[in-house]
Amino acid sequence: MKPTDPGAAAAPETSTPSPAAPRFLLWLVAVGFFMQTLDSTIVNTALPAMAASLHESPLRMQSVVVAYSLTMATLIPATGWLADRFGTQRIFLLAIVLFTLGSAACAASVSLTQLSAARVLQGIGGAMLLPVGRLAVLRHFPRERFLEAMSFVAIPGLVGPLIGPTLGGWLVEWLSWHWIFLINLPVGVLGALATLRFMPNLRSPQRSGFDxxxxxxxxxxxxxxxxxxxxxxxxxxxxxxxxxxxxxxxxxxxxxxxxxxxxxAPLFSPRLFETESFRVGLLGNLFTRIGSGAMPYMIPLQMQLNMGYSPAQAGMLMLPMALAGMGMKRVVTQVILHFGYRRTLIGNTVLLGAVIATFALMTREEPLWLRILQMALFGAVNSMQFTAMNTVTLRDLDAARASSGNSMLSMVQMLGMSLGVTCGAALLGAFTQWLGTQGAAHSLGAFRASFVAIGAITMASAGIFWQLVAADAVPANNEKAQP
The missing domain is CATH 1.10.287 (Helix Hairpins)
Structure with missing residues (x-):
């Protein structure tokens, strides 16, 4: 498929929204983004409780996370064509309905297989929420207001990962893990009604075939x-x-x-990789996110299985990570302008891998303030990495390739998160066997070895950013880092 540039459509087909629709449209898309990002992280602190309820090992629960993120990665490339073909309102409504039904199915699951299948259904809906909502905003708002509109939409997307682990931990401890999914049901019903009222059904008149x-x-x-x-x-x-x-x-x-x-007209043209910064940024995104994606899965497991933390306590300790990540957004642009993309990404990738490896040093006797500092440091460095990678990947694409490049980046981001959890679980399983601790599945030694291995993999990916040439290494004076 050759994605159509939404801005090039002279007169997109649309249903007529109410005069108040622009403001409510932004809220609707923002809530959809919030639901998607919340459910990407809310289950992490609940995995041990889920495992006990479903009579599974906590180290076999990664499919609950992988099923959601991998489904999103596989469906993201098709969302633009679906919206062009059937309209933004219809596809956004379908996304909310599937996401809500998937949430209900997750809450009703009585086995790991059922829960993983329900997460696939939830991921189908989640895959369409942000891309279709962003497309509706792009086509409904004039170009001079698009950045402001998307900045508003992005805020709830940052809040979702911030409160996800904490909320998941509290729900597990005070109610049950089923409420992690049940809280989506009233939000989904209200979102479906709001979509029918405020979401315009925008379609491109220049519809291309799907590859x-x-x-x-x-x-x-x-x-x-x-x-x-x-x-x-x-x-x-x-x-x-x-x-x-x-x-x-x-x-x-x-x-x-x-x-x-x-x-x-392929789905993703190989000519995208003729752009040096896109090629380096995309590959760097994939391999670096394997390390970053494993951490939200492994850290709560480590704290609950080996450090004696309750789900609520483990969730609360993830807060410094998210808060530091949000705070770092204010200084990323200045850092990149001073050092350039190449030096920033090489140095920060090595630092990120080193910080990941330090989690192998976690002990029960470690002071609380030191653990909070460690979490905050990881969140800040990780946020710097994501922002710099995303910006350098898209900065040099022309208008004809920007839509396709952005779609491929979104797909790779979700794929990297999925592979991160998969690799983390595989390393835990392998080190558990190699260290001869099959009877003690929650081996502290297996976790420590896995953190070191993931840190080493992340540091090695710094070599990808070494390939940035001088022209790509220095940002323009008026360039802003992307979230």
Missing amino acids: FSGYLMLMVAMLAISLSLDGMGGLGFQHATVVVLLLLGLAALVMYWLYALRTP
């Missing part, structure tokens, strides 16, 4: 590679199955690349 062949190849590649990695951890696949899945995923990826080279 189903390319989409299928990419989807097979992402699923097969993710399942092969997960097979080494929670799924317990035989080595032969893991190898077959990994080869299938790599073959599908190569097939897509060869197919896209000879297709006039």
Whole structure:
């Protein structure tokens, strides 16, 4: 599919919204973004309680997280075409309905298999919430107001991860893990009614066909590679199955690349990678987010299984991480302007990996103030990394490639989060076996070795940003870092 530039449409088809619709449209999209990001993190502190309820090992619960993020990664490329074909109101309404039904199914699950399947349904809805909502804002607001509008929408998206782990911990401790999903039901009903009232049904008059062949190849590649990695951890696949899945995923990826080279309008054109900053930024995003994505999964497990923290306490200790990340947004632009993208990303990636490795030093006797400082440091460095990576990836794309590049970046971000959890679980499983602690599944040694390995992987990805050339290493004076 060759994504259509929404700004190029002279007269998009639309239903007529009420005079008050612009303000309520922003609130609607913001709440949708909040629901999506909240459910990306709210389950992390609840995994041990879920495992006890479902009679599973806590170290086998990664599929609850992976199913959601991987589903989002596989569906994001199709959201733009769906909105162009059926209209933003219809697809946004469908997204809310599926997300709400998936939440209800999660709360009703009595096994890990049912819960993972329900998270897939929830992820289908979540995949469409932000891209379709952002597209509606882009087409409804004039260009001079778009940045202001999207800044308003982005705030709840930052609040979701901020309160997700804490809220999840409190709900588990005072009610039950089922309420993590039940709280979405009234929000979903109100959101569906608001969508019918305030969301314009915008469609592009210049609708292009959808590259189903390319989409299928990419989807097979992402699923097969993710399942092969997960097979080494929670799924317990035989080595032969893991190898077959990994080869299938790599073959599908190569097939897509060869197919896209000879297709006039592929889903993602290989010409995107002719832009140096996009190529480096995208690959850096993927590999660095593997390390960053593993941490929100592993840290709450470590604190509850080995440090004696309750779910609420573990959730509260995640707050400094989120608060420091939000605070760092104010200084990122100045840091990048002073050091340039290349030096900022190389140095910050190495620092991020080192901070991840320090979590191997966590002990029960560690002072609370030191643990809070460690969490805040990780949140600040991680926030710097995300902002610099996102900005350098998109900064040099022209208008014709910006939409496709942004869609690919969104897909890679969710894929990186999914692979991070998968790799974290696989490392925990492998080190548990290698250290001979199968009977003590919550081995402190396995967690420590996994943190060191993930930190080393993250530091190694700094070599990707080394490839930024001088022209890409220095930002323009009027350039702003993106959230």
